[in-house]
Amino acid sequence: MRLEGPWLRAAEGAMLLGPDGVPAPTVFAEMSALAAATGAINLGQGFPDEDGPREVLEAAVQAIRDGANQYPPGRGIPDLRAAIAEHQARWYGLDVDPDREVLVTAGATEALAATLLALVEPGDEVITFEPFYDAYGALVRLAGGTHVTVPLTAPDFLPDETTLRAAFSDRTRVVLVNTPHNPTGRVLPPEVLRTVVELAEQYDAVVVTDEVYEHLTFATPHVPIATLPGARDRTVTISSAGKTFSTTGWKIGWLTAPLALVDAITTVKQFLTFVNGSPFQPAVAAGLRLPTEVFTGIAATLAAKHELLADGLRRAGFDVMRPDGGYFVIADAAPLGFADAREFCLALPGRVGVVGVPVSAFVRPDHQSGYRSLVRFAFCKQRPVLEDAAARLAALTPTA
Numbered sequence: 001m002r003l004e005g006p007w008l009r010a011a012e013g014a015m016l017l018g019p020d021g022v023p024a025p026t027v028f029a030e031m032s033a034l035a036a037a038t039g040a041i042n043l044g045q046g047f048p049d050e051d052g053p054r055e056v057l058e059a060a061v062q063a064i065r066d067g068a069n070q071y072p073p074g075r076g077i078p079d080l081r082a083a084i085a086e087h088q089a090r091w092y093g094l095d096v097d098p099d100r101e102v103l104v105t106a107g108a109t110e111a112l113a114a115t116l117l118a119l120v121e122p123g124d125e126v127i128t129f130e131p132f133y134d135a136y137g138a139l140v141r142l143a144g145g146t147h148v149t150v151p152l153t154a155p156d157f158l159p160d161e162t163t164l165r166a167a168f169s170d171r172t173r174v175v176l177v178n179t180p181h182n183p184t185g186r187v188l189p190p191e192v193l194r195t196v197v198e199l200a201e202q203y204d205a206v207v208v209t210d211e212v213y214e215h216l217t218f219a220t221p222h223v224p225i226a227t228l229p230g231a232r233d234r235t236v237t238i239s240s241a242g243k244t245f246s247t248t249g250w251k252i253g254w255l256t257a258p259l260a261l262v263d264a265i266t267t268v269k270q271f272l273t274f275v276n277g278s279p280f281q282p283a284v285a286a287g288l289r290l291p292t293e294v295f296t297g298i299a300a301t302l303a304a305k306h307e308l309l310a311d312g313l314r315r316a317g318f319d320v321m322r323p324d325g326g327y328f329v330i331a332d333a334a335p336l337g338f339a340d341a342r343e344f345c346l347a348l349p350g351r352v353g354v355v356g357v358p359v360s361a362f363v364r365p366d367h368q369s370g371y372r373s374l375v376r377f378a379f380c381k382q383r384p385v386l387e388d389a390a391a392r393l394a395a396l397t398p399t400a
């Protein structure tokens with residue numbers, strides 16, 4: 001039986017094809033297995049280890065009791081679509097029509113998949129920054145597109161404007177922007193976002209934004225690209241409840257966009273999952289309507305956790321880059337005598353009982369230069385876990 005197919009392009013796009021042409025497991029699966037085998041603290045994968053707001057969890061339990069257990073409407077239950085529109089107005093002053101301009105999806109991942117599969121033809125180019133979330137590379141290639149990247153380079157992880165301009169061409173169909181950014185934690189500054197919009201207009205590209213960390217910024221407030229002049233009519237804004245409310249397993253995401261784009265994307269989405277998560281949809285609606293203090297409290301708690309882990313990493317001898325938001329901090333292992341973060345991450349569980357992931361997993365094989373010694377650690381964990389991890393990391397002694 002012949003096994004080749006588009007899935008190989010997806011694996012290649014996500015940088016999982018080994019030199020033998022055989023897809024390897026993701027570095028997250030590899031490192032999580034290592035954590036399980038060694039009993040190490042897993043700061044590799046970005047999921048919280050404690051529950052989010054009680055009101056949100058209780059609302060889901062109640063919804064199941066109340067019978068929200070069958071297929072919800074294809075575009076999402078009206079109450080969640082209304083809550084998403086209210087949220088965009090309350091936080092960003094964006095005017096969104098809940099009946100025409102909102103689509104509820106199976107996480108941000110399905111929103112990304114349906115959008116790229118709906119819009120990208122073979123030969124079209126999709127621009128993202130690099131390092132990039134692995135799904136971007138996989139989905140662009142699955143859609144038959146060509147993935148063009150613009151580097152975000154250490155120490156500040158900002159793009160060079162000339163390189164950004166040079167990435168656009170008449171073949172550019174989509175520019176996909178993630179801010180706050182995974183894995184660097186960078187909130188892209190307004191001037192970068194404005195340049196993206198200007199170029200998208202010039203080349204008639206669609207702007208797709210991944211804003212799953214929108215409420216998890218530490219100092220700079222989040223600015224959706226759709227709020228910038230000229231952006232709204234060509235932007236698909238994607239977010240998700242998973243990161244904000246610590247409900248990553250619920251997979252409730254959404255997108256807002258002009259009607260024609262929502263219609264196009266819905267056409268694909270209805271043949272991917274059709275619908276999902278009916279009892280979770282009212283719960284996320286309740287979450288999005290929580291008072292402002294709940295959201296600022298979630299961000300403040302996370303910022304304090306970041307400080308805790310970053311201090312520990314600094315004391316251990318890493319160069320630590322300060323994130324503006326999100327779940328992750330990037331630490332350079334070079335001052336400790338490690339030039340190769342992948343080797344370092346494979347050895348770390350055995351040496352001190354902590355797991356991180358090499359940033360090289362988010363960078364193409366031919367673009368590794370400048371990222372080789374960088375490690376990503378997640379700080380979306382309980383304080384005692386982070387204290388323990390910091391103490392363990394302090395036991396690392398320079399080997400050089």
Ligand SMILES: *Cc1c(COP(=O)(O)O)cnc(C)c1O
Nearest residue numbers: 107108109133182210240242253
């Ligand atoms: C976690 C994450 C996602 C996936 O979100 P889901 O709602 O779980 O599908 C998408 N983009 C980025 C950058 C993420 O970190």
